[in-house]
Amino acid sequence: MTSCAVTGIGLLVTNDPARADGPLGEITNATVVVERGAIAWVGPAAAAPPADLGVDAGGGCVLPGFVDSHAHLVFAGDRAAEFAARMAGTPYSAGGIATTVAATRAAPDELLAAGIARLVAEMACGGTTTVEIKSGYGLTVADEVRGLALARAFTKETTFLGAHVVPPEYAGRTDDYVALVAGDMLDACAPYARWVDVFCDRGAFDADQARTVLDAGMAQGLAPRLHANQLAPGPGVRLGVELGAASVDHCTHLVDADVAALAGSATVATLLPGAEFSTRSPYPDARRLLDAGVTVALATDCNPGSSYTSSMAFCIALAVREMRMTPAEAVWSATAGGAAALRRGDIGVVRVGARADLVVLRAPSYVHLAYRPGVDLVASVFRAGRQLR
Ligand code: NIG
Ligand code: FE
Numbered sequence: 062m063t064s065c066a067v068t069g070i071g072l073l074v075t076n077d078p079a080r081a082d083g084p085l086g087e088i089t090n091a092t093v094v095v096e097r098g099a100i101a102w103v104g105p106a107a108a109a110p111p112a113d114l115g116v117d118a119g120g121g122c123v124l125p126g127f128v129d130s131h132a133h134l135v136f137a138g139d140r141a142a143e144f145a146a147r148m149a150g151t152p153y154s155a156g157g158i159a160t161t162v163a164a165t166r167a168a169p170d171e172l173l174a175a176g177i178a179r180l181v182a183e184m185a186c187g188g189t190t191t192v193e194i195k196s197g198y199g200l201t202v203a204d205e206v207r208g209l210a211l212a213r214a215f216t217k218e219t220t221f222l223g224a225h226v227v228p229p230e231y232a233g234r235t236d237d238y239v240a241l242v243a244g245d246m247l248d249a250c251a252p253y254a255r256w257v258d259v260f261c262d263r264g265a266f267d268a269d270q271a272r273t274v275l276d277a278g279m280a281q282g283l284a285p286r287l288h289a290n291q292l293a294p295g296p297g298v299r300l301g302v303e304l305g306a307a308s309v310d311h312c313t314h315l316v317d318a319d320v321a322a323l324a325g326s327a328t329v330a331t332l333l334p335g336a337e338f339s340t341r342s343p344y345p346d347a348r349r350l351l352d353a354g355v356t357v358a359l360a361t362d363c364n365p366g367s368s369y370t371s372s373m374a375f376c377i378a379l380a381v382r383e384m385r386m387t388p389a390e391a392v393w394s395a396t397a398g399g400a401a402a403l404r405r406g407d408i409g410v411v412r413v414g415a416r417a418d419l420v421v422l423r424a425p426s427y428v429h430l431a432y433r434p435g436v437d438l439v440a441s442v443f444r445a446g447r448q449l450r
Contacts, residue, residue: 064101065446066112067093067123071425074124075103075411076397084389085124085427093123095417098445103411116448118421121440122429124392126190126418127373128399128409130218131310131331131360134177135208136198138164139365144339153340155264155292157366158198158226165198165208174211180363181215183371187437190418190444191399191408193360195258197222202246209253218403220256221247221283224266224274239270243277256307257283261297268296275304284404290314291336302326308358308402313337313345324353329402331358332394334379335368347384358398359391374430374438381431388428417446 073091080086092109094102102110143157165173177194184192194212196219199205205223212219223242231238247257257278261271265288275285285304289297291311298319301309309323310331323330330350337344350357359376362368370376373395380391400409407416421441422429429438442450 062096063114064094064096064112065114065116066109067095067116067118067419067421068106068109069117069119070106070123071118071120072122072427073103073411074122074392074396074427076125076393077410077412079412085393091123093411093419095443095446098417098447100411100413100415100417103413116441119440120425122422122424122426124420124422124427125396125409125411126420126442126444127188127395128191128403128405129184129189129360129363129373130193130308130358130399130402131333131362132192132194133197133362133364134180134192134194135173135196135212136161136165136365137168137172137176139369143366144369147341153342153367155226155260155262159229161198161365162200162228166201166204170207170211173208174214177211177215180371185442185444185449186439187372187374188420188439188442189371189373190442190449191218191403191405192216193218193220193256193403195220195222196250197225200225200228202241202249205246206249206253209250213253217255219254220258220286221250221254221278222258222260223247223250224259224271226260226265235266235270239266239273243274247274247277247281251278251281251283254283256286258286258288260288261300262288262291262295263293268300271297271300272304279304286310290319298323302328307404310360311336311345312350313342315346315349320349320353320355323350323355329356329358329398331360331402332380332384333360333362333368334376334384335370336362337383338379339368339370344379344383347380347386351386351390356398356401357390357394358402359394360399360402375434378431378434382434388431391431392427417443419443
């Protein structure tokens, strides 16, 4: 069995709570040894065991691969004109989703698969080693199954989002559409999904409709997560906590009861600052959540409407500058926080037994991810020990 040592690590972020140094379990002048795609040894370089091969991090900072726990990558077309109109003053609404639904339904499988591949490659270049991918731009039984089956080839973290919005052919018949989603559509999609998600918000689905879909999904073995409280205050976050959702995502408009519910729960609040940036909306109050003890994740929400970025580094910079997270909090949320939002213990951390997902920066510290916004600082990326960049 071949072992490979990553040497020359100026600063290693482990996220391992067993390591007391700094908020991120940091080790200076570290070595990581990888065997069979997993971390086999972590510690100070001076104490490292011999290895068969070596990779030199050049004195840079190394951190766990980013975990992007919220992305919509199955789509065709783009909405650049909608973005331009928004920047000129048109407000964002859930209605734009229909434009992408029409383009996605009309697209051949090969085009959709190529689009996913392009974005997953872009993410990998930026240091993302795990991505969750949602359906939700098909909104017919056949189109939702097709989207999930295509996504499955790229990740095991696939999410059935048939309840994204009510498609045009069901206008005025929301309850009929909910019955379809919780019935035939779910039956067909469940074999290709790990998660079930609902957009519970103004212009999308209310709490009863969301509960119907999530209960049905859970009965088929899918685990719940929600889009909640993005566009307006509402019941989504508390519904998610009540149902034991792994994560409630967006959390832009919260009342005290939402924060209290999250603080007393195992549900992660996933913040998606790319969406506020691209819709010119107020950012979520990350400090209020963190100060209440809520587990916070950061993700891109990569989609052609509200957040067409694949860059976790950009989201970290936004979280630090616009949401007053410390650089350490933002990096934790983009790695270990994302892993918590996906209920994964094998990623987002550099400790023995974890998957060998590592990002090597051309920078001495993770602080540079926010301090040098818009600069590509990723020197190399390893996923399960295999070099992606
Ligand atoms: O997470 N909020 C709902 N869904 C997406 C937006 C999708 C779109 O605008 O196409 C989101 O922001
Ligand atoms: Fe989303």
